[in-house]
Amino acid sequence: MNENAILLKLALDNLPSHIQGEYSFDPKPDGEPYTDAEVTLAVHGQCYSFSAEIKRIHRKESLSALLGLARSDTLLVCNRLTAHLADFCTKNAINFIDEAGNARVSFNGLNLWVEGKNLTENHLAIPQPAKPGLGFMKLLFALLAQEDVLHLPFRTIAEMANISLGMVSKGFKYLEAEKLVSLGRTRRILDKEALYQIWIEHYRTVLRPKLGGLKLVAPNDWRDIPLTSMDCWGGEVAADELTRYLQPYELQLFTFEPLQKKLALLKAKPDASGRLWLVPAFWGKALDININAKALLAVAELLASRDSRNKEVAELINEQYLQLKTLPEPRV
Incomplete structure (x- = not known):
């Protein structure tokens, strides 16, 4: 039984006893929302059929693909939602049942509102995804x-x-x-x-912890640092190039040059507390680091610094380039 089947079975099994559920999976899912399965809920002899989306939800952004596509005959089947996420679903007319048996469904005379249920220990828990590698x-x-x-x-x-x-x-x-x-x-x-x-x-x-590289003594003005054609600034310098709103202090420079060769070119001394971080580029040479890619590198490093000023600039870059609804808090 795959993960989607486990999640759906848990959700249906944990509904109140007067509700029976049946389901069938789409043999050729196309990846579109609400095409994972067909679910039928039988309540007091009446049957209600739904097109189901089976998905783990951990934040509002996980629901963004469903906004505007939810109908009264569609159903989200998911992990146990927080009260905040459950309310968000209700506000946006997203019917759902979760693995603990909580439900908010309104369709053709059927009105379900079940809340406050937790998974019992005797039910098979679905493993949470590990952090990405x-x-x-x-x-x-x-x-x-x-x-x-x-x-x-x-x-x-x-x-x-x-x-x-x-x-x-x-x-x-x-x-x-x-x-x-x-x-x-x-x-x-x-x-x-x-x-x-x-x-x-x-x-x-x-x-970030796997980037490696060298910390070096930085010149007084970062503009004095000689660059080769594929060098790419990240962090505060990238932010300054994008916004002209920050005086860079911590310098992050990605390069494809061998570090020792680059070190000789820069004529800079290694220093564990240096402000210039020379980093081997982690992407392939053929990848185009366009302005949006530079914005992404800048925002991620600014937020990783956990500096309030840098966070303000990250918000500005997001507004101008990435245009995400919200910026996430980086993991600690």
């Missing part, structure tokens, strides 16, 4: 940096993301299962906002 984060960055990457052959994607071919396949399977991308006849991103949220949220704890 380094390879997955690099794949996400490539998808967000350059829109046409999604449509390229997997081998080319692997080169552009600087990951293995197997990681591309594994990453896409997860994204498809989470309804974040569709790999049908036409590949497409279904929830770009959620991809941004995942990447920014986990940058500080997953990707």
Whole structure:
């Protein structure tokens, strides 16, 4: 029994005893919302049929793909929702039942409102997803940096993301299962906002510690640092280039040059507390670091600093370039 089947079975089994549920899975799901299964609820002899979306929900952004598509005959089947998320569903007319048997459904005379139920220990719990790995984060960055990457052959994607071919396949399977991308006849991103949220949220704890590189003594003016053609500023310098609203202090420079060669070119001394962080670029050379990719690098590093001034600038960059509804809090 796969994860979706477990989640759906739990939700139906935990409904009040006067409600019986039956379901059938779509043999050829196309990745569109509300195409995972057909669910029938029988209440006092009356049957009500729904097209179901089966999905784990952890924040409002996880619901964004359903907004505007929910109807009275659609049903979200999900993990146990917080009161805040349950209220958000009600406000946006999203019918749901969760794995604990809580429900808010209004359809054709059927009005269910069940709340306050928790999963009992004798029910099979669905394992929560682990935090994303380094390879997955690099794949996400490539998808967000350059829109046409999604449509390229997997081998080319692997080169552009600087990951293995197997990681591309594994990453896409997860994204498809989470309804974040569709790999049908036409590949497409279904929830770009959620991809941004995942990447920014986990940058500080997953990707940043693995960047490596060297800390160096920085010159008085960062503009005096000699650059080669594929060097790319991140963090505060990228933020200043995008907004002219920040005087950079901590400097993060991504490069494809061998570090020792770059060190000689910069004529800078290594210093563990230095302000210049020279970082090997984590993406492939063929990936285009356009203005949106630079904005993403800037925002993630600014938020990772946990500095209130940097957070203010990150909000400004988001407003001008990324245009996410909200910026996530980076994981600690």
